[in-house]
Amino acid sequence: MDAPTLRDPALVEAAITAGKPVTSAEASAFVRRVARHCKGPFRPYTAARAKTLLQALTQRIAKATTAAAAAATAGDEAPADRERDAAAGDTAALALLRRVKPTGQDGGEIRTALLTAQLLAVASLADVVLRQHCGADFNETILANPLDGEDHEYTCPRCQLTGTYRAPSILLAGV
Numbered sequence: 001m002d003a004p005t006l007r008d009p010a011l012v013e014a015a016i017t018a019g020k021p022v023t024s025a026e027a028s029a030f031v032r033r034v035a036r037h038c039k040g041p042f043r044p045y046t047a048a049r050a051k052t053l054l055q056a057l058t059q060r061i062a063k064a065t066t067a068a069a070a071a072a073t074a075g076d077e078a079p080a081d082r083e084r085d086a087a088a089g090d091t092a093a094l095a096l097l098r099r100v101k102p103t104g105q106d107g108g109e110i111r112t113a114l115l116t117a118q119l120l121a122v123a124s125l126a127d128v129v130l131r132q133h134c135g136a137d138f139n140e141t142i143l144a145n146p147l148d149g150e151d152h153e154y155t156c157p158r159c160q161l162t163g164t165y166r167a168p169s170i171l172l173a174g175v
Contacts, residue, residue: 021173027147031168032139038156039127040134042107050102053129054094057122061090093122134159142167
């Protein structure tokens, strides 16, 4: 149990899933069970950031290729196929990124190009490399707004990044 005044987290989750009311403290604990932090704004895509991204991607390809070979040697075809597919996707992303000249453009454009090409894992990697990490507690933003399952606009209080998010749908007792 989280605290003497809160129900067991599994019971709280079951109540929320069933659409039953929970206390504000239980809703807060439910939201906070996942650490959410502001990623911060995208930084310019410079030669140094391009090099970091390409190196990380090259390492991922090497790791996937090694894992595929090890799995194939062990006779585990399904894991070998998964690793080969991952390496192929990363190789396609590497080719795409090598065509993009780092001219200081918004790093978000690079991530968008990767998403458009359905290279989701590499877009996630680019998200890490190309952002100016803020780290503000995003759960504070969620809990400051209605827990109504609707989309809400937000502005990060630390870095001023703006965007939208979908709030969890949690029925509060006594509201």
